Amino acid sequence: MTGAVGxxxxxxxxxxxxxxxxAGVYGARSGRREFVTSARWAMYCLAGLLTIAMIMxxxxxxxxxxxxxxxxxxxxxxxxxxxxxxxxxSSQEGSLLLWAFLLSVYSSVVLLVTRxxxxxxxxxxxxxxxxxxxxxxxxxxxxxxxxxxxxxxxPVDGNGLEPLLRHPAMAIHPPMLYSGYVxxxxxxAFAVGALITRRTGADWIRSTxxxxxxxxTLLGTGILLGALWSYSELGWGGYxxxxxxxxxxxxxxxxxxxxxxxxxxxxxxxMLKMWNAGLIMATFTAALIGTFLVxxxxxxxxxxxxxxxxxxxxxxxxxxxxxxSVVLLVSRRDSLRSEGQLESxxxxxxxxxxxxxxxxxxxxxxxxxxxxxxxxxAVTGTKQSWxxxxxxxxxxxxxxxLALLSGIGPLLTWRRASPATVRRxxxxxxxxxxxxxxxxLVVTPAAESVTSLIMFTLIAFVLAAVAQEFLRGASARRVxxxxxxxxxxxxxxxxNRRRYGGYLVHAGIAILFLGVAASSGFHAQxxxxxxxxxxxxxxxxxxxxxxxxxxINSDRGGTGAPISLGAVxxxxxxxxxxxxxxxxxxxxxxxxxxGVFGQYFTGDSxxxxxxxxxxxxxxxxxxxxxxxxxMKPLRELNRRFSNASERTQIxxxxxxxxxxxxxxxxxxxxxxxxxxxxxxxxxxxxxxxxTLTALWPTAxxxxxxxxxxxxxxxxxxxxxx
Amino acid sequence: MDPARKRKIRxxxxxxxxxxxxxxxxxxxFGSATEAATPSQALHxxxxxxxxxxxxxVDGSVRRGDPLRFRVRDRNGATSIPVVxxxxxxxxxxxxxxxIVTGRMQNGTFVGQRDSLVTKCPSKFxxxxxxxxx
Amino acid sequence: MGxxxxxxxxxxxxxxxxxxxxxxxxxxxxxxxxxxxxEREAPDQARREQLEAAKEAKYREIRDADLDHRMGKLSDEDxxxxxxxxxxxxxxxxxxxxELAPEEAPGGPEGADARR
Numbered sequence: 001m002t003g004a005v006g007x008x009x010x011x012x013x014x015x016x017x018x019x020x021x022x023a024g025v026y027g028a029r030s031g032r033r034e035f036v037t038s039a040r041w042a043m044y045c046l047a048g049l050l051t052i053a054m055i056m057x058x059x060x061x062x063x064x065x066x067x068x069x070x071x072x073x074x075x076x077x078x079x080x081x082x083x084x085x086x087x088x089x090s091s092q093e094g095s096l097l098l099w100a101f102l103l104s105v106y107s108s109v110v111l112l113v114t115r116x117x118x119x120x121x122x123x124x125x126x127x128x129x130x131x132x133x134x135x136x137x138x139x140x141x142x143x144x145x146x147x148x149x150x151x152x153x154x155p156v157d158g159n160g161l162e163p164l165l166r167h168p169a170m171a172i173h174p175p176m177l178y179s180g181y182v183x184x185x186x187x188x189a190f191a192v193g194a195l196i197t198r199r200t201g202a203d204w205i206r207s208t209x210x211x212x213x214x215x216x217t218l219l220g221t222g223i224l225l226g227a228l229w230s231y232s233e234l235g236w237g238g239y240x241x242x243x244x245x246x247x248x249x250x251x252x253x254x255x256x257x258x259x260x261x262x263x264x265x266x267x268x269x270x271m272l273k274m275w276n277a278g279l280i281m282a283t284f285t286a287a288l289i290g291t292f293l294v295x296x297x298x299x300x301x302x303x304x305x306x307x308x309x310x311x312x313x314x315x316x317x318x319x320x321x322x323x324x325s326v327v328l329l330v331s332r333r334d335s336l337r338s339e340g341q342l343e344s345x346x347x348x349x350x351x352x353x354x355x356x357x358x359x360x361x362x363x364x365x366x367x368x369x370x371x372x373x374x375x376x377x378a379v380t381g382t383k384q385s386w387x388x389x390x391x392x393x394x395x396x397x398x399x400x401x402l403a404l405l406s407g408i409g410p411l412l413t414w415r416r417a418s419p420a421t422v423r424r425x426x427x428x429x430x431x432x433x434x435x436x437x438x439x440x441l442v443v444t445p446a447a448e449s450v451t452s453l454i455m456f457t458l459i460a461f462v463l464a465a466v467a468q469e470f471l472r473g474a475s476a477r478r479v480x481x482x483x484x485x486x487x488x489x490x491x492x493x494x495x496n497r498r499r500y501g502g503y504l505v506h507a508g509i510a511i512l513f514l515g516v517a518a519s520s521g522f523h524a525q526x527x528x529x530x531x532x533x534x535x536x537x538x539x540x541x542x543x544x545x546x547x548x549x550x551x552i553n554s555d556r557g558g559t560g561a562p563i564s565l566g567a568v569x570x571x572x573x574x575x576x577x578x579x580x581x582x583x584x585x586x587x588x589x590x591x592x593x594x595g596v597f598g599q600y601f602t603g604d605s606x607x608x609x610x611x612x613x614x615x616x617x618x619x620x621x622x623x624x625x626x627x628x629x630x631m632k633p634l635r636e637l638n639r640r641f642s643n644a645s646e647r648t649q650i651x652x653x654x655x656x657x658x659x660x661x662x663x664x665x666x667x668x669x670x671x672x673x674x675x676x677x678x679x680x681x682x683x684x685x686x687x688x689x690x691t692l693t694a695l696w697p698t699a700x701x702x703x704x705x706x707x708x709x710x711x712x713x714x715x716x717x718x719x720x721x
Numbered sequence: 722m723d724p725a726r727k728r729k730i731r732x733x734x735x736x737x738x739x740x741x742x743x744x745x746x747x748x749x750x751f752g753s754a755t756e757a758a759t760p761s762q763a764l765h766x767x768x769x770x771x772x773x774x775x776x777x778x779v780d781g782s783v784r785r786g787d788p789l790r791f792r793v794r795d796r797n798g799a800t801s802i803p804v805v806x807x808x809x810x811x812x813x814x815x816x817x818x819x820x821i822v823t824g825r826m827q828n829g830t831f832v833g834q835r836d837s838l839v840t841k842c843p844s845k846f847x848x849x850x851x852x853x854x855x
Numbered sequence: 856m857g858x859x860x861x862x863x864x865x866x867x868x869x870x871x872x873x874x875x876x877x878x879x880x881x882x883x884x885x886x887x888x889x890x891x892x893x894e895r896e897a898p899d900q901a902r903r904e905q906l907e908a909a910k911e912a913k914y915r916e917i918r919d920a921d922l923d924h925r926m927g928k929l930s931d932e933d934x935x936x937x938x939x940x941x942x943x944x945x946x947x948x949x950x951x952x953x954e955l956a957p958e959e960a961p962g963g964p965e966g967a968d969a970r971r
Contacts, residue, residue, distance in 0.1 A: 004866055008873030016881050023885075037888035045881040117908075119901035164812055203905050206912065235812050241839075268916060365746065372750055373757060383757040385773060386750065387823075394746070413923045414916075415937055418930045425928055469926075476925035496922065527808065529787060606812045624810065628785060668787070670809060 002056045002065065006148040009053035013100075014137040016042045016049065021130030028123035028197075036123045040111045043126060046133060047104040054101050057094065057147055061087055067154040070094055070147055076160035080560045086171035087161045092310070093140065093147040095174060099291060100136040102175075102182040103129070106211070110186050114207050121204055124193035132185055135317050143313055163587045163604045166559035169229040173222055177249055180219020181287035184256060186211040188284035191277045195328045198335040202267045205276065209263065210695055212280070216256045217691045223249050224684045235607030235622045237525065237672040239680070242391040247370040251363050252286035258359040259283055265349045268414055270339030274329065275356070277336065281325035286363070288318050344416035351409035355402065362398045366391070400454055403513060406506050407462040410469055429464035436460035445522070452521030455513060462510040466503045473500070493693065501694025505687050512683030518676035519618075525673075531666045539673040541619070544570040548625070548664045549583065550657035552650070557608055561585030563600050563653070564608065565625040565660060567667055571612075582610040582623040582669075595638035597652060601627055617675045624668035625660070633659050755823060760793050761800035768826040771834075774802070780816045793820060793831075802826075806833035813840040899955045906952045913945040 020042035027035030057070070061084045066072045075087040088094040107129040114122055139145050164170075187208040194204040226246065227239035240246060259279045265272045292314045329336070342350060368375070369386035376384040411425040437457050440446040446453050470489065473496070477488040493500040524539040535544040546568040555561040566583025589603030612619040637652045644652075758766060760776045776793035779801050784790040789810060794801035796819070804822060814820060823837035920941060924934035 001869055004869035005873045007870055008877050011874060012877040012881055015878070016885070019885065034889050034891065038885050041884050041888055042881070045884055049877060049881070117901070117904050201905075202912070203908065206908055233812075236809050236836075267912060361742065368746055368750070376751070380751075384751070385755060385757050387755060390750070393749070411928070413929045413933070413937075414920070416933065417928070418933055421928055421930050421933075472926040472928075473922065476922065480925065496919075499919070499922075602816075604813070604815060626785070 002060050003068065003148045003150055006053050006056040007146070009049040009056070010137055010141055010146075010148070013046050013049040013053070013104075014134055014141055016046045017130045017134035017137055019130075020046070021127045021134060024123045024125075024127035024130060028120070028127070033119075036126065037115075039123065039126045039130070040115065043104065043107050043111055043129065043133075047101075047108040050097070050101040050104045053097060053147075054088075057088055057097065058085060061085060064158065065154075066156075066158050067150050069149040069151050072151060072155050072158040074159060074161050076158035078560055079158075079160050080166075080558055083161045083166050083171065083559070086165075089174040089178070090161060090165055091147075093145045093149070095178065095291075096136055096140055096145055097147045098175065099178055099182060100133055100140070102179055103133050103136065103185055106182055106186055107133070107189075110190075110208065110211060118190075118193075118199070118203055118207055120197040120199050121190055121193035124196045125189040128189035128192045129185065132189070135313075139310065139313060143310065145310065159590050160587070163559060163561065163585065163606045164233065166557070167229050167233045169225045170233065173225040173229060176218050176222030176225060178222075178291070180215050180217075180222055180249075180256075181252065181291050183211055183215025183218060184252060184280070184284045184287045186215070187259070187280045191280045192325075192328065195277055195332045195336075198332060200273050200277070200332070200335050202263075202270070205263045205266060209260075212256065212260055212263070213691060213695055216253065216260055217688065217695075219249065219253045219256065220687065221684070223253060224681070228681060231620075231677075232609055232611055233606070235609065235624070235670070237609075237620050237622070237670060237674075239677075242369070242386070242388045244370050247366050248286075248290040251366055251370075252283050252290050254359050254363040254366070255279060255283040255286055258356040258363075261352050262356050265352050269349060271342070271349065272353075273338065274333065274336040278325070278329055279356075279360075281321075281329070285318060285322050285325070288314075288321060292318075346412065346417050346419065346422060348409060348412045348414050348417075351405055351412060355405045355409065358398055358402050358405065362395060362402070365394045365398070369394070396451060399513070400451075400458060403455065403458040403462060403510065406509070407458065407465045410503060410506065411465055425468070428468055429461055432464035432467075433457060433461040436464075449521035452517045455517040459510045459514050459517070463507060466507045466510075469503055470500070497696055498694050501690045501692070501696075504690030504693055506690075508683045508686030508688075508690055510683070511686060512680050515676050515678065515680035515683060519674040519680070523672060523674040523677075526671050527668065528671075529666045529668050532664045536669075536671075538671050541571055541573045541671075541673065543621075543669075543671055544572075545667070545669070546570055546579075548661055548667065549581065550660040552653055552657060555583075555585055555608065557585075559585060559606075561587055561606075563657075565623075565627070566608070567623045567625075567669070569621065569669075571619060571621075578612060580610040580612065580619070580621045582621045583608045584623060584625055595634075596642045596649065597637040597656070598634045601630065601634065613678055615676070615678055617673055618677045620670075620672040620674060622670045624670075626665040626667060627660075629663050629665045630656060630660060757821075759795045759798075760802045761795050761798065763826055763831060764800065764802055764829075766826070768828075771823065771825050773821060773823045774804075774831060775819065775821045776801075777819050778814070778816050783816055785810075791816075793822070802831050803829070804831045804833055806838055808833075808836035808838065811838060811840045814838065815840075903952065903955055906948055906955070910945065910948045910952065913941065913948055917941045917945065 020039040023035045023039035023042065027033065027039060057068075060068045060071050061075050062081070064071060064075060064077050064079075064084065070088075070091050070093055074090050075084050079087065089098050107126075111122070111126060111129075118125075140147060187205075190204040190208045194200050223246075226249070230241070231237065231239040259276065262272050262279060263276050266276050292310065342353075344350070369391050373383050373385045376382065407429070408426075411429070412422065417425075437460065440453065440456055446456055470492070473492045474485060474488040477483060477492050478485065481488065481491070483491065526536060526538040528536045530536060530545040532545050532547050535542055537543070549564075549566040549568060551564050551566075553560075553562060555564045563586040564583045565586070566581055569580045569582075571578055571580055585606050585608055586600050587604045587606075589599050592599055594600075594602035607622045607624075610621045633656055637656065641648055641652050755771055755773045757773045757775060760774055763772055763774050766772065774793060776795055779792040779794050782790075782792035782801075788805050788807045790803065790805055792801040792803050804824075806822060806824075818840055821839040822831070822833045824831055824833040826832075917938065920929060920934060920937050923929040924931070924938075929937065
């Protein structure tokens with residue numbers, strides 16, 4: 001039943017998507033509006049069908065219906081309910097369905113919002129969205145990635161969700177990331193529509209600006225959640241490793257950042273039309289690469305690529321998108337001419353242009369580094385790869401430059417700024433920066449890392465510039481409206497949401513960089529093997545291994561781990577004193593090697609990091625218990641109790657846990673003291689608040705209807721004068 | 722200065738910057754990136770050079786302890802080399818999984834650099850459709 | 856074996872049934888707009904909406920420049936010039952709006968709606 005309904009949804013959905021594309025094009029070319037409306041309804045239907053499909057698949061996961069291949073692959077009876085639901089997107093088929101579902105929802109919303117606008121562009125945009133949706137649906141139906149595929153015979157139990165993915169951040173990370181990727185399809189589709197119809201003004205940008213901003217925010221949130229997961233779940237203590245997967249998500253985000261800046265130049269000045277259209281096309285292409293290329297295996301080797309079933313259709317699609325975009329851009333270059341000109345180098349648009357260049361170069365560098373294994377294999381025959389140091393060598397200077405630009409940009413005005421006012425605008429931020437630099441040099445050890453010191457200084461500058469914008473704006477309002485400071489501040493933000501929301505985002509990013517610079521420049525790490533009772537010192541802290549712990553079904557993280565081995569440690573510095581309990585979870589392996597008892601020690605195991613968060617510093621602790629001492633008792637248990645009753649076997653495990661606690665072998669510990677790392681997440685939260693501020697419907701839109709009468713009259717009178 | 726000439730100068734400056742940047746990127750990449758190799762290439766390559774070996778952990782070869790000892794084999798082959806490694810062991814590390822480790826060959830053994838062991842990112846994990854349960 | 860075959864058979868029937876149900880539902884929703892006479896609307900409705908949006912954007916720019924001026928980021932002289940230029944553009948937009956339907960200047964979208 002579930003499978004039949006799901007499959008029917010996909011099949012009918014493919015029909016609806018193709019129809020939407022066809023009807024959109026026909027409606028646009030013949031001018032018959034009813035076909036455009038019909039195409040829009042086809043997209044609504046698609047959203048409805050894919051919602052049903054998602055519900056069907058989730059219900060199969062919830063019931064642990066193991067006759068579904070996907071459920072058997074990455075869920076099981078004993079997987080906790082929450083993780084059963086999130087297991088959907090841990091498989092390739094499931095994430096394709098999620099992608100198509102999100103796309104259909106986004107498309108329906110944008111088509112609903114623009115149903116009475118952009119008459120020429122919308123039909124083509126509908127068609128583009130229909131084609132993209134049809135591509136994803138055909139992957140599921142035609143290219144064998146069917147999420148509803150059944151197994152000939154249902155297994156007794158499934159593999160369970162990969163233990164490493166059992167983490168709250170990882171549960172919402174993929175949908176966030178995908179929402180971001182998919183969201184960029186909307187401005188992309190409208191850009192294509194705008195180019196085809198040669199309506200290259202700012203209208204398509206105005207209608208899709210919010211979608212681009214939402215996509216940018218969700219993608220950024222997804223990236224940060226991934227970093228948070230890496231830091232608090234993976235047992236290495238870092239949050240970013242320049243892994244291909246991470247890079248693939250960062251590239252569209254960087255291009256998207258450039259896009260949401262540069263479209264303002266087109267809105268205000270009618271410039272950069274070609275650039276904006278090209279940028280969003282590149283962003284969407286990068287989003288497609290991010291979705292897929294990592295899963296394709298192409299980065300492992302050129303030769304492995306053919307083996308992936310998805311590789312060829314996806315590469316063709318990406319190629320069509322990229323080449324189609326270039327052809328469209330070139331063929332429409334005459335209608336993409338600038339209306340305005342750069343009037344002065346000392347203007348906000350110049351700095352937007354510079355920031356765009358830096359962001360695009362940053363993206364290109366990351367692209368080059370990520371694909372370097374392929375490039376070098378093609379050029380020299382031997383595969384070489386870029387390690388994190390190479391990435392850092394290139395990206396850190398660019399990031400510093402970006403911080404500088406983001407500090408100066410807001411202080412300038414559009415068109416031109418006179419040197420005198422710029423000097424005045426720069427005065428206080430520079431004074432504040434100098435003071436901050438002095439304090440850092442005297443009070444903190446910041447001078448030990450030159451890069452970090454430069455970064456800190458630039459961050460101080462950005463924050464001071466943003467603060468000055470708030471203060472000067474509020475004081476201007478105070479003078480004008482005779483309001484108190486808080487009221488002036490509130491109405492300032494309310495009346496200029498986009499501007500001040502944007503400033504908040506700048507402040508948030510600066511604070512995020514503060515966390516990055518401090519934690520990467522000044523962290524202390526120690527790997528040490530300790531026996532119970534022994535101590536070690538790190539960064540002035542004394543860490544003492546008190547006793548080992550061992551438990552059955554005792555994991556605090558709710559991951560459903562059967563066995564957890566851990567440690568209790570005391571950490572002490574001066575009067576500060578606390579206890580930490582890192583542990584390691586052991587999961588049953590699914591092929592049964594190791595015997596009834598041993599199978600719990602040959603499967604996956606994951607670090608359960610213990611973290612003490614703090615605004616000043618985090619104390620991070622992971623343990624790697626030594627299980628070699630358990631091997632002999634395990635063999636014994638396997639030999640004697642393999643066929644015993646469940647109760648006896650449980651008693652066997654309890655005894656085994658006792659053996660671990662009693663023998664207490666030395667365990668490997670990793671302790672990390674990271675200063676100010678929490679500010680990365682705090683900065684991220686501020687960015688979120690800032691974008692919400694900028695996205696919130698403006699007072700003016702609500703006022704518009706009431707005011708339009710008066711405005712029009714005023715306008716007529718002005719034009720007569 | 723007339724606008725056309727100004728634009729030309731700007732274009733030349735931009736192009737020069739782009740070429741210089743691209744050149745630097747290519748130059749530094751080919752100069753300092755570590756060479757990647759399969760276990761069989763590592764076995765036949767020059768010893769003592771720093772390389773990055775990618776391969777699968779041989780079943781039954783892992784001896785946990787300090788140092789960690791295991792063997793990696795080619796993705797599609799049986800040739801394997803012994804590895805000695807100290808440092809953090811990533812959570813996904815396990816027999817049969819694909820790993821990357823940087824180090825050099827010494828007397829037929831691959832000595833890994835501290836903390837250089839990487840397992841493939843888990844978001845790509847596809848549980849194998851084989852196994853006992855299926 | 857017979858049961859398995861029956862299960863496959865019934866799955867096939869369910870699938871076919873679901874296709875028909877969903878297909879008819881989609882066909883109904885998609886064809887409905889085609890049967891209705893095309894929405895009648897003022898011919899320059901779309902143009903008007905674009906101009907309205909452009910007008911709002913231009914007003915915002917004027918207010919932005921005004922705020923910049925009051926914050927001291929834009930000198931008096933620059934502000935005068937910028938403001939004059941922006942107002943000229945705004946007036947141009949308003950003039951075009953007026954040209955669309957001279958008799959119902961208070962217009963805007965709701966004017967057209969009311970007439971319909």
